[in-house]
Amino acid sequence: MTETLTPETAEQVLETVQWAAAEETPLEVMGAGSKRAYGRPSPAAHRLDLKALSGIELYEPMELVMSAKAATPLADIDAALAENRQRLGFEPADLGPLLGTGAGAGTICGAVICNLSGPGRIKAGAARDHILGFHAVSGRGGRFKSGGRVVKNVTGFDLSKLMAGSFGTLAVMTDVTVKVMPEPEETRTVLVLGAGDAQAVKAMSEALNSAFEISAAAHLPAGVAAVSAVASVAAAGAAVTALRVEGPEPSVVYRAEALKALLEAYGNREELDTAESLAFWRQVRDVGFFVADGPEAGQAQVWRLSVPPAEGAGVAARILDAADGRVFYDWGGGLLWLALAPRPDGGHEAVRGAIGDGGGHATLVRADADVRAAVPVFQPQPEPLARLTARVKEAFDPKGVLNPGRMYEGV
Amino acid sequence: MAVEAARVNDDLIEALREIVGPRLSTSAAVCEQHGRDESYHTPHPPDVVVFAESTDEVAGIVKACARRQVPVIPFGAGTSLEGHVAALHGGVCIDLGAMDQVVAVNPEDMDATVQAGVTRAQLNTYLRDTGLFFPIDPGAEASIGGMTATRASGTNAVRYGTMRENVLALIVVLADGRVIRTSRRARKSSAGYDLTRLFVGSEGTLGVITEITLRLYGIPEAISAAVCAFPTVADAVNTVILTIQSGVPVARIELLDKRQMEAVNTYSDLEYAAAPTLFFEFHGTERAVAEQAETVQAIAADLGGENFAWATRPEDRDKLWKARHDALYASLALRPGCRGWVTDVCVPISRLAECITETTADLEKSPLIATIVGHVGDGNFHVVLLVDPDQAEEIAEAERFNERLVMRALAMDGTCTGEHGIGHGKMDFLIAEHGEAVGVMRAIKQALDPDNIMNPGKIVRV
């Protein structure tokens, strides 16, 4: 019978994990559970619910740092930052709606542990690049800290990088310190209309290589653009390639104009103002285009592929030649989101087979639990790497008590 | 259980010769040169140095050493500062300097793959015609492999980050001689644990990095540089804080203290004010750099900044930056024949002025001669202590001073090392700073290198 353990302090988290390690009882680690459906279903006996570990511990707007307890809602963090016209630089997505668990539930450590990084990643970096330090309890039942609150710190192995993207399988983070960034005064988005996928990727690459400091670059083929939350995008009736420029107003105005001139050859150009831009990029960030055909309505399975940007359009074409579905591109073509007609095996061989020599990886982000249990959700690793992964897991969590099997079977 | 390191014997030398042929040396001079870095630390020469030319050769060398449990010490350019390359238990030094090929440049994806021995200057020369550049610029001519292994940074970190944010993928030879690619060119996200970043900053203790894929940046349309003197270090630091907080994307902000400015004036025959001075650089469009310089000038003026001088033409910029460029040599010239002992603390920027002020007061009470230069945008500063390594009492005094400095930084929520790393010089500080995390690091070390052959005696004791 599943019991939910709700420690209220880091000390209690330590005791709980020590107990689990001693009893060899697996735990499912949970922030708010908004991403429970992300990863393989974990056959844990008990649930370690961190929701009581909540609250901002330190916020120094002058210094651009914030520390918060593990399960502090992102909504609280955003609100505190907004008061000082600041924001999280890695734009963590709210995948709740996509995964069918509701909007606005995500927590700070949940975002960091899953390394959720939004459109701004191409310029500002991934979640893992924004962690300055953290406290955690390893699966061995030991408390440790890494990093601190300064931006440069080379004291030994970079444990924060290991934690980001570990999906709670190595240690339970009890708090985290992140960099925050000033909110830009102005945000505009230059749109290029009607470009085919391959052309669009070229346009994005050209823009990103320019001096105009693009902070996000996405491409929505016509069918995806049609469900945009921004009226003018939805009404465009064509594919939309979007480039975001942020900063002080005069500079943004100048760069947006310059960008339109640069991209003249690719099609007609339009521009979104700040309010429209924010709505547009939020939907890209949260994969909002694929929410409506969710589990209830049609069961589209959602894949997330990370590939070299220049190969993005080719990879998508290979997949969509063989399967029914839709795609859109973020990170200048390097990130592909695909919604595919459901298959019992997620079509995983075809999806992963489409990744070319340049490499990359595919994650099955949304599918029924039985599909996620049966097919590799995360990109299978070649043998030497898989062995290293197992050894690192073993070093942190020798009894396998933290989210066993969430990433790989047996890990 | 820790295994006692085995020594190099004729049988191993023979095995190594089969792999690298004549590119092997046991001569005292070559070994001596590979067991020392640029610091005051006592050199420890390896027993043999091999000059590898490919990943396969490195894999063969490591395998041969692993079979015999002989230590392996990777060597890039030997510019590290904490005894990183010292062969504390003897063994085989693998010099990667001859692995100096740029493997591929992908302008459309803005990345490049290089062999470990390529230096950043070589890479940037190679990139000259692509409109791209690689921004991380430690003050020495380091190898990209060594920079990756030490997670190095430079003067550009405020805007472009450090090696930590700019390494995309690696090829690594593990402690058992197996070769892995930690991720391919695709921008890494969540495919397993981020092993790439675990090797970044591992100081040669987990494996030998043979190939690195790096993120590149577009050369800015315009660059401008500025210099400004302040009444006090606190005024200079407050200017930095307000600048960063206002969102001005400064590329570089460097601080030189009064004594450093005097040294530079004498050394390079310049006429800067003998006062704490900030050096700035702005990157962007023509318009953006002009705006940035104006914003910063206004902030500086409010804080007593004087003689704000700025320049956009390359030759004028070089002139402005000359003082910063010559800083080390100027300091060393204050005391001919001495060596530099460079401290490396980093503190929250809100505590930086306090930390530098207390440190300056500490220096005034001590007989040591020193200058201060700082990457102030990150809260990281170096005290360059000018010491005579033959004077035991002086070294002891420097040690005590450094310990006080580190403890001061830790008390301010800072770190003992912002960019130079642990090596074997700062292992005790690592324990002071991180306590139990050292146990986690040791577990990782044992998982990846069970026989403790990779650069043993660095970062953590096994």
Ligand SMILES: Cc1cc2nc3c(=O)[nH]c(=O)nc-3n(C[C@H](O)[C@H](O)[C@H](O)COP(=O)(O)OP(=O)(O)OC[C@H]3O[C@@H](n4cnc5c(N)ncnc54)[C@H](O)[C@@H]3O)c2cc1C
């Ligand atoms: C004048 C001066 C200025 C400096 N300025 C800066 C600065 O601004 N910022 C900064 O961060 N540092 C600075 N440093 C320190 C130094 O330059 C860096 O630590 C640099 O990254 C070392 O690179 P290297 O190639 O010389 O490595 P080495 O000194 O050869 O090696 C350093 C460590 O990395 C390991 N290693 C080297 N290559 C590999 C490889 N291919 N695979 C695995 N392990 C490897 C070695 O075993 C060793 O532990 C400075 C040093 C000097 C002397």
Ligand SMILES: Cc1cc2nc3c(=O)[nH]c(=O)nc-3n(C[C@H](O)[C@H](O)[C@H](O)COP(=O)(O)OP(=O)(O)OC[C@H]3O[C@@H](n4cnc5c(N)ncnc54)[C@H](O)[C@@H]3O)c2cc1C
């Ligand atoms: C043992 C030791 C360790 C040291 N460690 C460090 C260290 O870790 N970090 C550190 O910074 N210093 C360190 N120093 C001091 C440093 O080496 C000296 O300040 C050195 O003289 C600086 O040289 P640089 O190449 O870093 O150029 P800098 O003078 O620091 O110039 C910074 C950068 O600006 C660029 N630049 C200069 N002018 C222009 C221009 N007009 N336009 C565009 N770009 C320009 C240069 O390319 C250079 O890379 C150390 C000194 C010693 C003795």
